[in-house]
Amino acid sequence: MASPNVRRHGNLIMVNGTKMSSLCHRICYRWSSLRITGLVFSSKQETKVLPKASYSLRSWSGFNTHPCLLTQKLWRLENPNLNSSAADSPPSKEDGTARFTESSILLNTNQNLGKTEPSRLAIDVQPVALDDAPHPSLFEEISEEEALRIEASPPLPPTSFTLRDYVDQSETLTKLVLLGMDLSKLKMRPNVANMLLRLDFDRDIKGRLLFLKDVGVDDQLLGAFLTRNPFILTEDIENLQMRIQYLQSKKFSKEAISRMVSRAPYLLNFSVERLDNRLGFYQKELGLNVQKTRDLVTRLPRLLTGSLEPVKENLKVCRIELGFRENEIQHMVTNVPKLLLASKKKVTRLFDYLHNTMGIPHHLITKFPQVFNGKFLRIKDRHLFLEHLGRAQYDPTQPNYISLDKLVATPDDVFCVEIAKGTLLDFEAFQKTL
Amino acid sequence: MVVCLQADKMVRLKWPLFQTLRGVFAVYKPPGIHWKRLRDTVETKLLKELNSLEQRVPRQQIRFLPSFTEGENGVETSLTVAQLPVLADHPRVKGPKFVGLKVGAGHRLDLRSSGVLVLGVGNGNQQLVHLHDRHLTKEYNIQGSFGTATEDFSDTGRLIERTTYDHITLERLERIIAVIQGIHQRALLTYSGIDLKSQEAYELASRGLLRPMHKSPPIITAIRCVHFSPPNFTLAIQCLHETQQYLRKVIHEIGLELKSSAVCTHVRRTRDGIFTVEDALVRTRWDLHSIQAAIQDSRSKVNATLGATVTSQGKTCPLGSKARRGGAGVQDPHQWGRMHTVHGF
Numbered sequence: 001m002a003s004p005n006v007r008r009h010g011n012l013i014m015v016n017g018t019k020m021s022s023l024c025h026r027i028c029y030r031w032s033s034l035r036i037t038g039l040v041f042s043s044k045q046e047t048k049v050l051p052k053a054s055y056s057l058r059s060w061s062g063f064n065t066h067p068c069l070l071t072q073k074l075w076r077l078e079n080p081n082l083n084s085s086a087a088d089s090p091p092s093k094e095d096g097t098a099r100f101t102e103s104s105i106l107l108n109t110n111q112n113l114g115k116t117e118p119s120r121l122a123i124d125v126q127p128v129a130l131d132d133a134p135h136p137s138l139f140e141e142i143s144e145e146e147a148l149r150i151e152a153s154p155p156l157p158p159t160s161f162t163l164r165d166y167v168d169q170s171e172t173l174t175k176l177v178l179l180g181m182d183l184s185k186l187k188m189r190p191n192v193a194n195m196l197l198r199l200d201f202d203r204d205i206k207g208r209l210l211f212l213k214d215v216g217v218d219d220q221l222l223g224a225f226l227t228r229n230p231f232i233l234t235e236d237i238e239n240l241q242m243r244i245q246y247l248q249s250k251k252f253s254k255e256a257i258s259r260m261v262s263r264a265p266y267l268l269n270f271s272v273e274r275l276d277n278r279l280g281f282y283q284k285e286l287g288l289n290v291q292k293t294r295d296l297v298t299r300l301p302r303l304l305t306g307s308l309e310p311v312k313e314n315l316k317v318c319r320i321e322l323g324f325r326e327n328e329i330q331h332m333v334t335n336v337p338k339l340l341l342a343s344k345k346k347v348t349r350l351f352d353y354l355h356n357t358m359g360i361p362h363h364l365i366t367k368f369p370q371v372f373n374g375k376f377l378r379i380k381d382r383h384l385f386l387e388h389l390g391r392a393q394y395d396p397t398q399p400n401y402i403s404l405d406k407l408v409a410t411p412d413d414v415f416c417v418e419i420a421k422g423t424l425l426d427f428e429a430f431q432k433t434l
Numbered sequence: 435m436v437v438c439l440q441a442d443k444m445v446r447l448k449w450p451l452f453q454t455l456r457g458v459f460a461v462y463k464p465p466g467i468h469w470k471r472l473r474d475t476v477e478t479k480l481l482k483e484l485n486s487l488e489q490r491v492p493r494q495q496i497r498f499l500p501s502f503t504e505g506e507n508g509v510e511t512s513l514t515v516a517q518l519p520v521l522a523d524h525p526r527v528k529g530p531k532f533v534g535l536k537v538g539a540g541h542r543l544d545l546r547s548s549g550v551l552v553l554g555v556g557n558g559n560q561q562l563v564h565l566h567d568r569h570l571t572k573e574y575n576i577q578g579s580f581g582t583a584t585e586d587f588s589d590t591g592r593l594i595e596r597t598t599y600d601h602i603t604l605e606r607l608e609r610i611i612a613v614i615q616g617i618h619q620r621a622l623l624t625y626s627g628i629d630l631k632s633q634e635a636y637e638l639a640s641r642g643l644l645r646p647m648h649k650s651p652p653i654i655t656a657i658r659c660v661h662f663s664p665p666n667f668t669l670a671i672q673c674l675h676e677t678q679q680y681l682r683k684v685i686h687e688i689g690l691e692l693k694s695s696a697v698c699t700h701v702r703r704t705r706d707g708i709f710t711v712e713d714a715l716v717r718t719r720w721d722l723h724s725i726q727a728a729i730q731d732s733r734s735k736v737n738a739t740l741g742a743t744v745t746s747q748g749k750t751c752p753l754g755s756k757a758r759r760g761g762a763g764v765q766d767p768h769q770w771g772r773m774h775t776v777h778g779f
Binding site: 162163164165167168173174177180181182183184185187223377381412428431432433434 | 462464465466467495520521522524525526527528529530548702711714716717718719
């Protein structure tokens with residue numbers, strides 16, 4: 001490392017030419033200060049933390065400290081305000097720490113902090129020829145500028161269970177939290193945290209967020225979106241645009257697309273063929289026309305992101321076990337798409353109770369498919385209460401008819417007073433006799 | 435770096451909420467739900483409410499941020515003081531404060547039965563243990579129906595035989611019931627572990643405080659018929675150390691004794707020790723406020739039963755195994771009068 005730096009300094013000196021002696025002095029100790037950082041780190045082998053001014057010889061995935069340090073130095077040299085008088089020099093102890101973290105400031109200003117976070121377990125620290133370097137004294141003076149930039153924070157732990165340890169120092173994570181992303185939920189998924197720390201806000205995340213905004217995802221929902229699907233931050237923007245274009249070619253309106261993307265965050269991670277397959281499947285299986293398929297998928301975009309096996313099972317159950325006809329199934333599914341994704345057992349149990357115990361025929365259930373949204377115990381309690389009061393009348397032709405949607409959807413007190421003509425206390429007392 | 439899975443540690447609740455959320459309360463278990471699922475539901479609901487009430491104030495930190503101001507000689511750097519919240523304390527980074535709550539269940543109820551289920555929160559779990567050691571009786575309402583016999587003694591099991599039941603009358607049923615009670619009373623005397631010829635035994639038996647204070651097979655202390663309209667009938671049973679399947683078997687045996695057959699259609703617990711159906715919370719009332727109120731109401735009863743004052747830490751100091759003749763004077767408020775000689779706790 002000695003030679004490239006010296007060479008570099010040599011070039012700079014040649015470039016500028018004015019105030020050479022002071023420049024020399026500054027440059028020399030700048031170079032030596034970098035040395036000190038290196039030395040400090042090499043003596044503390046156990047920390048395993050990568051020095052923030054990473055050695056310029058290190059080859060890292062795309063990141064090169066060379067230009068950063070270089071530009072930094074150029075700026076410093078041009079700034080005529082550099083002042084390194086002995087009177088202003090901070091006390092020696094601070095110097096030591098200053099040196100330690102000084103190089104971090106270099107990168108701070110370049111906003112590359114997120115990238116330099118320790119993200120590798122095994123640190124392959126290049127065996128730099130540090131022993132050759134002279135040990136500069138800690139009493140070296142530094143300019144006031146540099147003193148002001150010192151931000152002495154405790155070193156980051158190399159491994160951690162949560163992102164709490166890194167969130168204050170990392171700009172990426174800070175901005176994500178302020179956007180509304182929930183990092184506590186993400187710690188349960190181990191790959192996500194590592195991936196997030198490797199990202200850089202300006203380069204990776206900003207572009208994709210703007211893209212999502214263009215698609216129409218609401219700002220408030222952005223946080224929830226990212227919490228559900230953080231992997232969108234590593235998807236190729238061209239691919240994302242291609243998929244949006246595909247959806248537009250299928251004549252989904254802009255609001256529809258934005259709705260679908262907001263409600264099914266994984267949608268844009270799917271390739272075009274997969275989306276095509278799924279749309280084709282729903283059109284074929286349910287026998288719906290194009291517009292109705294579009295509406296169905298817009299209402300429940302999870303149909304496109306989930307597996308198709310449970311949907312096939314549910315359709316089979318509806319046809320064979322429950323005995324619904326095709327047009328009945330079509331009607332129910334267009335009104336309550338959740339039927340396709342509901343649990344097979346629960347649907348069967350509910351239908352069994354409705355049809356066999358309550359005696360409701362198929363055509364009435366088809367007319368009110370929202371009963372499948374209701375909870376089984378609730379419907380059971382209410383039916384038994386009505387039966388106890390003698391008001392369990394579900395046949396529309398008879399007087400005092402109670403429609404199924406009112407049975408299921410009204411809250412308890414409304415149900416008790418208006419439909420059952422009783423009180424809430426009666427209902428609770430009755431529930432305790434079941 | 436490796437980010438591993440680790441659940442947050444259970445956090446101590448704040449003192450005022452903590453005080454009200456310690457104790458035992460009863461819920462009404464609906465039929466068809468496993469008792470463990472019920473316990474989990476209660477715990478989840480309580481945690482959700484506690485987390486929503488919790489207001490986290492993040493720590494503040496003082497940061498000196500470099501700022502660039504236009505000066506005479508060019509751009510100057512200076513430091514500005516800023517007080518920023520520490521983001522590591524933000525709820526979106528740290529997660530919810532309460533992650534687990536110790537909710538324990540008392541005497542269990544199986545899947546098909548319903549009724550009073552006693553739960554304990556926090557310190558109340560210890561009280562549950564002490565209540566169990568008191569060996570208090572439980573009351574059940576059991577509905578049966580004559581004419582069929584099944585494999586698992588209930589109406590949903592595989593059918594084994596069908597019989598007639600026209601010959602069964604209330605008088606015959608009551609005779610059989612009295613026989614059963616006699617058998618169990620003898621068992622009670624055996625298992626209570628005292629010398630039958632002693633004065634102590636006589637006094638306890640006459641006061642109705644005789645109970646087995648250690649593990650024993652199921653003992654029925656009292657049984658009577660509350661409803662009889664063939665083929666259906668309902669019995670009210672007071673028992674100890676029972677399981678719901680045992681009670682179904684009792685119904686089956688009653689059918690056999692009456693030279694017919696019977697199955698049990700429903701088992702419902704109406705009382706578990708000192709908790710009755712009136713104290714039990716219905717499904718719609720499983721929220722923080724109602725549970726706190728229920729704990730408050732039951733506190734005096736529990737303290738009276740356990741026979742000690744609750745110390746300031748909420749610990750109870752029961753009389754322990756020395757109080758073999760339990761009850762310490764607590765009489766059964768649900769005595770059935772002169773029909774039975776041994777009754778109550």
